[in-house]
Amino acid sequence: MSGNTITKLDGLTYTPSRAARELGLKRREFDLAVNLGRIRTVPDEGGGGRRVAHAEIERLRSEDGFPEALLERVRSVSTGEAAGLMGVTGDRFTRLARVGLVVPVAFYLNRYRTLVWLYLADEIRHFAADEQNAPLLKGRSLPEGVRAQLEGGLDLRARNWRGRHLGFLLRRAEDPWQRAGALAALLDPVQIAEIVKDPYERAHVNRFRPGPPTHGTPGSPAAQLAERIMTADDPDEISWLRADLAQALDEARAHRPAPRPAPRAERPAELGHVHPAEHLAAPRHAHARTNAPEPERPRGLLGWLRRRSS
Incomplete structure (x- = not known):
């Protein structure tokens, strides 16, 4: 590959949809990866939102285990799947989520119009692997403090x-x-x-x-x-x-102050100024007409200023 080709590729950027296809991700997975900082984006110079540089696509492709490793880092799971990864019942997992021990990353309404929370599979595995969380995962009941919060109706999801x-x-x-x-x-x-x-x-x-x-x-x-x-x-x-x-x-x-309309005193049209387009619309030979009647003197503030200066 020539140096010129490499330079052109270095400056190339992709729309989010194209970048998702290049990385083998669904658009929802791509958006989550961007939100999590897994995929770096750059501003669109044309003002069309964020884009992904070719160099970023190549960086991700060169990582070990691509694309499976990237897909796993952005995989989200429902309550049942999360409970399976954690080795607890769905009811216990829901209770842990309600008190804020695990945090949803997304949600949707299913066809039965039931709210479904989604969690990062990677975070669920890390939570289950932490020995400090063993009392929350094992035993017949949750610690007393957690039970008291749940009985009070707490739901932090x-x-x-x-x-x-x-x-x-x-x-x-x-x-x-x-x-x-x-x-x-x-x-x-x-x-x-x-x-x-x-x-x-x-x-x-x-x-x-x-x-x-x-x-x-x-x-x-x-x-x-x-x-x-x-x-x-x-x-x-x-x-x-x-x-x-x-x-x-x-x-x-x-x-930077918020934009607002210009003060009325700064609007030239209100002082009787002729719009530049009117000058452009005048015939080019108008100044050569010597017998044309003298134009009427302008009225108002602008006319007074002109007469005063003459």
């Missing part, structure tokens, strides 16, 4: 998923406004309006506010579920999200 998802969003944020948008993604519009009172700043934050992961068509039960899970509902969680959003907003203002 949605909140822990939001925390993890926020980490994914913040990892992709490239400036303070995008970080503010990521934090706002977990708050409802009323909460955002209370923190971001300026309408132009609020519009700019909403521009960078990601929606829920795609689950069904807008308005469908799956989409409504995704929106509900995406929105913080715990008072403590809402409190720290509001505080973090306020801080991110201060940093964003210092970094």
Whole structure:
């Protein structure tokens, strides 16, 4: 391969769909790999989102065990599969997940409209292999502290998923406004309006506010579920999200003010200025006409200024 060919390949980038095909991944697996930092992306110079460099594709292909090793690192499993990997019953695994000892990485609504949480198989194996977790996996019952939390109705799965998802969003944020948008993604519009009172700043934050992961068509039960899970509902969680959003907003203002319309005094059209296109539309021989009547003097502020200077 010539040096020129290598140089061209080094500068080549792929869309996410093409990169997923090059790596033998489904799009869902590819997106999860990007979120987890397994696949590095670069900005699209044309403003079309993130892309994957050819060099990154080659790096992944050169790793030992490719593609099976990469697929295993991003494999997600349901509750039943996770329980099997951990060597416990499905009921015990659900209890461990409810108290936050294992954290979901994704979710979906199945055909029976039941919420299904997904977990990283790699994390489940590491949890089961840790000797410190043996009391949680063996024995007839869970430790007393865990049982007390469960009896109180604790279920941290949605909140822990939001925390993890926020980490994914913040990892992709490239400036303070995008970080503010990521934090706002977990708050409802009323909460955002209370923190971001300026309408132009609020519009700019909403521009960078990601929606829920795609689950069904807008308005469908799956989409409504995704929106509900995406929105913080715990008072403590809402409190720290509001505080973090306020801080991110201060940093964003210092970094670059939100765009807003120019003040009225700076709009030349309102002072009687002729649009440049009108000059271009005039015939080129207009200035050669010596018998043309003198144009009417301009009125208003601009006319007064011209008469004053003559």
